Amino acid sequence: MSPDLRLHRDMFAPLPTSPSRQTIPYLDHNATTPCDPAVVEAMAPYWSQQFANPSQRGHRPGLVAAMAVDQARQTVADALGVAPSQVIFTSGATEANNLAIKGLCEQRLGHGRHLVTVATEHAAVLEPCRYLERLGFAVTVLPVRPDGRLALEALTATLQPDTVLVSVMAANNETGVLQDVEAIAALCRERQVAYHCDAAQACGHLPMDLTGWGVDLLSLSGHKFYGPKGVGALVVRPGLVLAPQLHGGGQEGGHRSGTLSPPLIVGLAKALTLALQDQKERGQRLQALRDRLWHGFNGLQFPPGVELLRNGCPPHSLPHTLSVAVRGVDGARLHGQLRRRVALSSGSSCSSTSGKPSHVLRAMGRSAAEAAASLRFGLGRGTTAADIDQALAAVQEALELAAYG
Ligand SMILES: *Cc1c(COP(=O)(O)O)cnc(C)c1O
Numbered sequence: 001m002s003p004d005l006r007l008h009r010d011m012f013a014p015l016p017t018s019p020s021r022q023t024i025p026y027l028d029h030n031a032t033t034p035c036d037p038a039v040v041e042a043m044a045p046y047w048s049q050q051f052a053n054p055s056q057r058g059h060r061p062g063l064v065a066a067m068a069v070d071q072a073r074q075t076v077a078d079a080l081g082v083a084p085s086q087v088i089f090t091s092g093a094t095e096a097n098n099l100a101i102k103g104l105c106e107q108r109l110g111h112g113r114h115l116v117t118v119a120t121e122h123a124a125v126l127e128p129c130r131y132l133e134r135l136g137f138a139v140t141v142l143p144v145r146p147d148g149r150l151a152l153e154a155l156t157a158t159l160q161p162d163t164v165l166v167s168v169m170a171a172n173n174e175t176g177v178l179q180d181v182e183a184i185a186a187l188c189r190e191r192q193v194a195y196h197c198d199a200a201q202a203c204g205h206l207p208m209d210l211t212g213w214g215v216d217l218l219s220l221s222g223h224k225f226y227g228p229k230g231v232g233a234l235v236v237r238p239g240l241v242l243a244p245q246l247h248g249g250g251q252e253g254g255h256r257s258g259t260l261s262p263p264l265i266v267g268l269a270k271a272l273t274l275a276l277q278d279q280k281e282r283g284q285r286l287q288a289l290r291d292r293l294w295h296g297f298n299g300l301q302f303p304p305g306v307e308l309l310r311n312g313c314p315p316h317s318l319p320h321t322l323s324v325a326v327r328g329v330d331g332a333r334l335h336g337q338l339r340r341r342v343a344l345s346s347g348s349s350c351s352s353t354s355g356k357p358s359h360v361l362r363a364m365g366r367s368a369a370e371a372a373a374s375l376r377f378g379l380g381r382g383t384t385a386a387d388i389d390q391a392l393a394a395v396q397e398a399l400e401l402a403a404y405g
Contacts, residue, residue, distance in 0.1 A: 025387035027344045029380030030173050030201060030321055035267070036226040036381075042270040043228065046263035054260050055251060065262045072262075072269035079272045080218075080235060081209045088234045088252045089265050093200035094124040096219035096234035097167075099256065100196040101128040103242030104165050104217065105137060108194075112162030116140045116193075118150050118169070119363035120177070125167050125198050126359075146365045147313035148177035156187060165194050170202035174345075174360040174376055175312035176321030178202070185214035194240065200224050200232070204275030205283065205318055216240055222264070226381065227271025231264035278381075286379045287319035289388050293377060294322055296392040303328075303403040311361060311374060320379040325361070329402040331372025337398035338375070342391045345376040373402075 026034075046068060054069045056062030070084075077084040090096045105115060117129050119141050126141070133139045140158045144150055150168060159166075166188050171178050181197055188195035196217040202208070204225025210218060217240070221232040236242065236255075248257030297308055311323035326334060335346050346358070357371035366374070377391065 024340070025342050025383070025390050027342055027377045027379060027383065027387065027391055029383075030176075030224075030318075030376065030378035031345055032223045032229065033226045033380055034382070035223070035228050036271060036274055038274060039227055039267045039271045043263040043267040046266055050262070054262055055249065068262045069260055069265050072265045075269040076233060076272055079208070079269075079276055081211045082235055083238065085253070086236050086238060088236060088255045089260060089268070090232050090234055090256060091230055092223070092232040093122075093198060093219045093221035094232075095256075096221075096232050097122070097124045097196075097198055098128050099234050099242060099245050100217040100219060100236075101125065101165065101167055102132065102245055103255070104194055104196070104240075105132050106243035107241050108164040112160075112164040114138045114140070114160050114163040115165040115167070116142065116155065116158055116163060117167045118142045118144060118179075120144050120148060120172055120175075120360045121167065121169055122173055122198055122200070125169065125196075129167070144363055147316075148172060148175050148311070148360075148364050149313055149316060150179055150184075152180065152183055152187065155184065159187075159191050159193060163191070163193050165196060167196040167198065169198040169200075171199070171206065171318050172312075172360060173201050174358055175323045175364070176201075176318035177312045178206075178316040178318065180316075181213050181215065185216075188216070189214060201318060204272060205279065205320065207279070208276070210235060222268040222271055225271055225275040227275075228264050228267040231261065231268045233268070282381060283319040286383065289379055289383055289385060290320060290322050290377070292385065293379075293388045293392065294324075296388065297324060297395070300392065300396050300399065303400060306399060306403055309366075309370065311364065311366065320383075322377045322379075323361075323374060324377075325366055325370040325374040326399065326402075327370055327373065328404065329373050329399060330404060331357075331369065331374070334373055334375075334398055334402035337401050338394055341394035341398075344391070345378070346372070346374065 050064050052061035052065045054065040057066050073084045073087050076087050129139045142154050168179050168184050170181050185195050194216045197215045198219045200221040203220040216237040218235040223229040244255050246257045251257050306328040309325040309327055311325055357368040361371035361374055
């Protein structure tokens with residue numbers, strides 16, 4: 001049996017210590033959130049009853065579907081402070097990032113071939129940039145400071161006359177670190193460079209006023225704010241032209257061909273409305289729980305030689321995210337102990353399948369061993385103080401079993 005398979009079976013083994021508990025605390029909300037029941041309910045009529053193709057405005061069922069999409073587009077636009085015509089629905093943030101980056105660079109081919117991004121970006125930004133690099137673009141991947149923040153001077157210094165695009169995320173998926181979106185937008189506007197912001201982790205979790213932010217292109221994803229998986233959007237500044245990356249029937253103003261999904265789009269709009277409604281209160285509550293987790297961590301008994309480090313920049317962070325490195329323990333053993341007791345991430349869902357230490361934590365100066373022994377806690381709407389205390393108890397036990405020697 002391959003080690004992978006053994007690991008997989010292990011994950012479904014009965015819980016050793018608390019047989020009465022059916023579920024383990026879910027503290028991986030940066031990877032995905034549960035779809036809100038009210039969202040599921042809002043989507044329900046559009047699967048089998050009002051199922052028509054919204055592009056078929058010529059008959060009544062098609063018009064009903066089209067009106068649902070129009071309404072959802074208006075809701076999303078209002079929530080973000082933009083016009084409905086600026087919203088392009090996509091299959092998620094990965095597609096939105098690809099459309100923004102490849103679509104903009106392809107469109108501006110004659111203007112320049114330099115783009116700028118940051119080492120801690122999501123793979124859905126870094127990989128489109130690397131793809132363009134193979135096609136002959138010059139890509140600058142800026143480093144970050146040890147706290148995960150981009151130094152604005154570094155960005156200023158790298159902009160050149162032929163720079164066409166800057167892509168810097170709003171909030172990091174692995175650490176929760178926030179970048180200074182407004183300052184980056186102001187700099188890009190001054191230098192007449194398009195600015196794309198991957199806001200998949202920020203949208204629904206921070207106040208969103210895109211006119212105030214001043215970004216040119218912004219990506220978001222439904223399943224990161226209690227909406228359905230498989231839907232997202234790219235918001236485009238008026239007047240900015242993108243080369244389409246999906247060619248076909250010309251939906252979404254020709255930017256993104258493919259039959260629109262009314263249930264997913266209605267669900268996205270409903271989820272965004274709900275997320276912005278409780279955003280402030282939820283943020284405060286989860287920040288208090290996050291602080292309880294961090295203080296609890298500091299009160300644990302650390303085996304000799306084991307040390308706790310906080311990844312990121314607490315004053316500039318998502319309220320519901322905590323990333324810590326446990327220096328001096330074996331990362332694989334630590335996660336192996338924890339996975340039956342609490343659902344959390346080793347830093348990135350992508351890095352955990354590839355087995356490579358997180359590129360985000362490495363870019364922040366963590367060693368490969370520290371990155372592997374890092375834990376990302378993503379709290380969410382359903383998280384309780386009991387979940388936090390259960391997670392802490394699990395970590396305490398795991399620490400003893402995972403310490404070297
Ligand atoms: C989740 C995530 C993505 C990918 O979004 P999908 O909708 O799952 O494709 C991109 N960027 C960031 C920062 C994310 O957190």
